[in-house]
Amino acid sequence: MFIMMPPFLYLARDWAHRSPWLCRAFGGAFLVAIAVGCSPTPPASFRLNMVEATKQHLTPQQEQQVSTVLLAMFGTPDEPVVLAETGLDEAKLRLAAGPVRSDIVGRKNGLYREHCAHCHGITGDGLGPTAAFLNPYPRDYRPGIFKFKSTERADKPTHADLQRILHNGIAGTSMPSFALLSNVQIEALIEYLQYLSMRGETELSLMRAFFELDDDAAGKLPETREFLVNETLATVVEKWKGAADAQIPVPQMPADIDMVDSIAKGRALFYGDKANCVKCHGVTGLGDGQANDYDDWNKAIVEIDKELKSGEQRAQEASTAGMSPDELAEYRTQTAWLEKFSHVLDGDALKPRTIPPRNLRQGIYRGGRRPLDLYYRIHAGINGAPMPAAKGTVPPEEIWHIVNYIRSLPYDFDGELGADRPLVAHDRL
Amino acid sequence: MGVLWSLLFLAVPVLGVATFAVAPAFDIWLPKDVSEHGKSIDGLFMFILWLTGAVFVATEGAMFWFLWKYDAAKAKGPATYIHGSHTLEVVWTILPAGILLFLAIYQMNTWADVKMRRPAMAPTVEVMGRQFEWQLRYPGRDGMLGTPDDLFLVNDMHVPVDEDILVQLKSMDVLHSFFLPNLRIKQDAVPGMKIPVWFKATEIGQFDIVCAELCGWGHYKMKGQVTIESRADFDRWLEEMYAKQEATQPEAIVQVE
Numbered sequence: 001m002f003i004m005m006p007p008f009l010y011l012a013r014d015w016a017h018r019s020p021w022l023c024r025a026f027g028g029a030f031l032v033a034i035a036v037g038c039s040p041t042p043p044a045s046f047r048l049n050m051v052e053a054t055k056q057h058l059t060p061q062q063e064q065q066v067s068t069v070l071l072a073m074f075g076t077p078d079e080p081v082v083l084a085e086t087g088l089d090e091a092k093l094r095l096a097a098g099p100v101r102s103d104i105v106g107r108k109n110g111l112y113r114e115h116c117a118h119c120h121g122i123t124g125d126g127l128g129p130t131a132a133f134l135n136p137y138p139r140d141y142r143p144g145i146f147k148f149k150s151t152e153r154a155d156k157p158t159h160a161d162l163q164r165i166l167h168n169g170i171a172g173t174s175m176p177s178f179a180l181l182s183n184v185q186i187e188a189l190i191e192y193l194q195y196l197s198m199r200g201e202t203e204l205s206l207m208r209a210f211f212e213l214d215d216d217a218a219g220k221l222p223e224t225r226e227f228l229v230n231e232t233l234a235t236v237v238e239k240w241k242g243a244a245d246a247q248i249p250v251p252q253m254p255a256d257i258d259m260v261d262s263i264a265k266g267r268a269l270f271y272g273d274k275a276n277c278v279k280c281h282g283v284t285g286l287g288d289g290q291a292n293d294y295d296d297w298n299k300a301i302v303e304i305d306k307e308l309k310s311g312e313q314r315a316q317e318a319s320t321a322g323m324s325p326d327e328l329a330e331y332r333t334q335t336a337w338l339e340k341f342s343h344v345l346d347g348d349a350l351k352p353r354t355i356p357p358r359n360l361r362q363g364i365y366r367g368g369r370r371p372l373d374l375y376y377r378i379h380a381g382i383n384g385a386p387m388p389a390a391k392g393t394v395p396p397e398e399i400w401h402i403v404n405y406i407r408s409l410p411y412d413f414d415g416e417l418g419a420d421r422p423l424v425a426h427d428r429l
Numbered sequence: 430m431g432v433l434w435s436l437l438f439l440a441v442p443v444l445g446v447a448t449f450a451v452a453p454a455f456d457i458w459l460p461k462d463v464s465e466h467g468k469s470i471d472g473l474f475m476f477i478l479w480l481t482g483a484v485f486v487a488t489e490g491a492m493f494w495f496l497w498k499y500d501a502a503k504a505k506g507p508a509t510y511i512h513g514s515h516t517l518e519v520v521w522t523i524l525p526a527g528i529l530l531f532l533a534i535y536q537m538n539t540w541a542d543v544k545m546r547r548p549a550m551a552p553t554v555e556v557m558g559r560q561f562e563w564q565l566r567y568p569g570r571d572g573m574l575g576t577p578d579d580l581f582l583v584n585d586m587h588v589p590v591d592e593d594i595l596v597q598l599k600s601m602d603v604l605h606s607f608f609l610p611n612l613r614i615k616q617d618a619v620p621g622m623k624i625p626v627w628f629k630a631t632e633i634g635q636f637d638i639v640c641a642e643l644c645g646w647g648h649y650k651m652k653g654q655v656t657i658e659s660r661a662d663f664d665r666w667l668e669e670m671y672a673k674q675e676a677t678q679p680e681a682i683v684q685v686e
Contacts, residue, residue, distance in 0.1 A: 118646065130646060150679060160679075169562060169583060176562040176647070177583035180654055253677045369581060370676045400677075411577050 044077040044099070044113075046070070047123045049142060049200070050348045052207045054341050055304060065221060066206050069228060074199045077122050080192075085229055086237050088195055095185070096192035111185055112192045115178065124196030126297070127348065134174045137350055140297050141193060142200025144236070145384040148367030153380045153389050155246035156239050162190045164368065172364040194240060201236040248379055250372060251396045259404060266405025275378075275394050275402060280357035280386065285409050287359035296384040298352040304345065305352070311338045355385055363410035374403045431500030435493050442489035446482070460610040463636065463657065465629040467613035469539040477532065543613075547625050552597040553588060556626075558605030558618040561647035563638055567667060580671050584653040589663040590633050596626040606642035609655060615641055630657040 053063050075081035078098045082088040100110035108114070113122070119138035121128040126140035139146075148165060149157035157165075166186050169177035178186065209221055209232070221227065269275040271283075282288035294302055315335050320328060358366075367373050367382075378399050381389035390399055452458045462471055499508070551572050557564040562583050569578030574597070588594045598607050600618035607626065608615045616626045638653035658666070673680075 115650070171564075174560065176560075176650070179584045180652060247679070250678060370674055372676050372679060375677070407577070411575075 044122050046074075046077060046199070047121075047125060047127075047348075049125070049203050049207065050344045051301070051304070052204055054337070054344045056207050056210060057337065058207060058210060059219065062210055062219060062221075065223075066203060069206060069221070069223065070199065070203055073202065073228065073233065074195070080195060082195065083229060083233065085233055086195070086198055087241060088198075089191055092188045092191035093195055095188035108185070111181075111189055115181075116189065116193075119174065124193070124200060125348075127350070132350055135353065136173055136355070137297070137353070138174070140200075141197040142204060143296065143384075144197050144201040144239070145296060147382050147384055148373075148377075149243075149380075149383075150248055150372075150376050151243055151246040151380070152248060152391075153383045156243040158243045158247065159190065162193065166190065168368065170366045171369075172362075172366050198233075198236050198240065202233055205232050205235070248376055250375055250379075251400075253371065253400045254397075257400070257404075262401045262404045263408050265398070266401035266403070269394065269398060269402050270405055275390055277402070281360055282357070285360040287357040289357055291356050292354055293386040294352060295355045295386070298355070301345070301349045301352045304341070304349075308338055308341055308345070357387075360406055360409045361412070371400075371403050371407065374406055375399055378402055378406075431496060431502055435496035435500070438489065438496055439493040442486045442493075445489075446486065449478075449482070462611065462613060463630055463632040463634065464612040464614070465631055466539070466542050469542070470613045473536055473539060476535075480528065548593040548595055548627055550593060550595050552625075553594045554586065555597040555599065556586070556607060556618070557599045557601055558607065558640065558644070558651075559601040560603065560645050561640075561651040563607075563640075563651070563653040564601070567670075569671065578671070580667065580674060582670060584638075586638060586653060586655045587663055587666050588630060588655060588657055589660045590630050590657050592660065593629055594627060596628075598624040598626050603644050604642050605640050605644050605651070608639045608641035609636065610639070611636040612655070617642060633657050633659065 048063060048067055053066070058066070073081075073083060080090070080093045080097045082090055082093065095107070095109055096112045098110045098113070100108075100114045103109050117128055118130050119128045119134065120126055120141065121131065121138075124141035126138045128138065131138050144156070146157045146161075148170070149155070149161040151158060151161070163186060165175070166178045166181075166189060168179070169175050178189075181189075206221060210219065213219065213221070270277045270281075270285075278289060280287070280289040280291070280293075311334065315331070315338065318331065320331060323331060363369075365373065367377055377387070378390045378394075379396070380391060381387045390402070394402070459471060459474070462468065551568065552574060553567075555566040555574055557566070563586070565582040565584075565586050566574060567580040567582070568574045569576065569580055571578055596607070598616055598618050599622070600620045602620060604620070605618040606615060607618055609628070612628045612630060614626060614628055616624060618624065635654055635656050638655050640648055640651035642648075644651065656666075
């Protein structure tokens with residue numbers, strides 16, 4: 001029986017013999033720990049955008065200043081605060097923020113952490129615990145770039161766009177549908193997403209502002225309302241407020257349109273020089289054209305990575321022997337920075353992936369399958385992705401022809417591909 | 430001491446039976462059945478419950494009785510040992526075997542109704558399990574899946590009442606299990622297989638669709654809703670959804686508060 005006893009029990013037995021009071025004290029503490037339960041999880045905090053901070057060569061003091069300013073302007077993930085200038089509704093934010101719990105009337109709180117944070121991260125940086133396993137990676141809201149919307153390429157999505165995405169999910173990605181959440185919950189999540197995005201964009205512009213500081217600022221941003229709110233925050237908020245007015249006007253598709261004719265015209269445009277869809281989506285429409293490009297989020301990391309590699313290369317080739325003390329100091333700062341950056345990339349960035357052009361024969365449309373959605377995609381392109389806008393090169397009526405052609409591709413059984421034709425929707429019946 | 434132990438043993442069948450007796454009052458009994466075949470499944474369940482319940486009570490009762498009767502405190506003289514009873518052994522072997530055989534034959538018709546006698550019809554809807562949602566595809570006006578008029582939806586399934594419904598069940602990624610508790614349907618969705626599932630709903634209402642196979646970290650969120658409605662409502666809903674899917678103009682913005 002004693003042989004089976006784990007070592008710590010021997011110890012306990014020993015103690016009990018030697019000093020019974022000590023044993024009792026430990027036992028008491030143990031009981032208290034059981035009664036109180038495990039210590040509460042530490043309060044959640046936003047992560048600093050370390051990739052940008054390192055890229056901008058911020059000093060620890062400067063990083064600290066950005067954190068402090070952001071804390072004052074946006075609060076914490078548990079206690080969000082918003083300035084009136086953002087136009088955000090703090091009551092809605094509170095429903096979405098904080099740990100998952102029910103309030104006194106049994107209403108669910110902490111919706112963001114229940115439904116979104118495991119992929120998009122507490123900070124909205126797309127670095128949640130499951131992010132690395134997903135392809136494509138979950139969206140990083142901080143640059144404020146959104147793909148699937150009814151507004152022009154550089155504009156923010158409208159409220160209705162975000163509702164649609166939450167309601168339908170994004171087919172072909174890991175973003176599921178939240179159609180069964182109540183309207184109140186969806187609204188709270190949309191509000192919170194805008195909050196995270198505004199916070200992230202503000203953070204980015206604060207970090208970039210150090211670069212433009214005067215010499216007499218001593219490397220410190222002015223902590224004035226004028227600079228922080230009226231200049232920095234207002235620029236970010238303005239774009240969100242302008243979204244509703246930036247809707248793309250859509251011409252009516254002619255009711256008596258001859259589909260066969262329209263599809264043929266769309267096909268000509270697809271392969272033609274004007275729209276030149278074929279360049280990326282491939283002659284087969286399988287998305288097998290040029291496929292070595294990155295989206296904006298990954299491209300940023302790829303570029304940094306390149307810079308790091310060439311920096312390391314130079315550092316290796318450089319000989320410290322003939323350097324003056326100043327040059328040597330400069331060299332040391334540079335190598336320290338390179339080393340820091342590669343550490344930051346390990347923890348704060350995912351391995352970059354190329355973005356394949358969409359396979360148009362699968363019938364999976366990420367931004368929605370309505371002809372209207374495809375019209376928006378072709379008209380404005382996809383922000384953050386290599387897909388360019390046809391606006392300006394293809395007249396609006398002709399965009400409808402491309403839409404009709406694209407929509408026919410998944411059902412194109414006996415198309416020009418003949419025996420090489422890929423699996424289309426019908427085969428999967 | 431013997432009295433305490435025997436009463437503890439007695440508490441097991443008493444509390445066990447009491448749990449079942451009060452469960453319906455606390456709404457932790459079977460979910461409401463709104464399917465045609467559900468009655469025979471529930472009937473089988475109740476039959477087996479009564480049968481095993483009776484055996485359970487008898488066994489526990491016997492254990493109580495032996496503890497009570499042969500309490501050491503009251504025992505007069507030493508215990509006697511017996512070698513065994515051939516008759517008893519035959520009885521407790523043949524009786525359960527007979528019961529099992531009976532159950533196996535008795536449930537065959539229900540099994541065939543639910544898993545084998547598939548209605549001869551085209552699928553009403555295709556359900557595709559995906560981490561972590563139920564993707565739905567309705568065949569549209571031509572009644573055929575895989576044609577340009579298919580209707581694509583997520584998580585929000587509608588079916589007409591009092592009609593045979595044939596679901597074509599698929600999975601896009603991993604094992605899921607398509608579970609309609611109120612329709613007494615539970616079927617694994619297996620990647621690479623098209624599995625037919627059928628039922629006939631008997632009541633109008635909204636019920637849950639859940640995933641009953643641990644399919645990944647978001648398994649708990651893989652919830653949908655099935656709306657059972659009249660044929661007219663169902664057709665109207667299909668038309669409405671199809672019109673939305675084919676929209677070429679943005680909807681008028683409705684402010685939802």
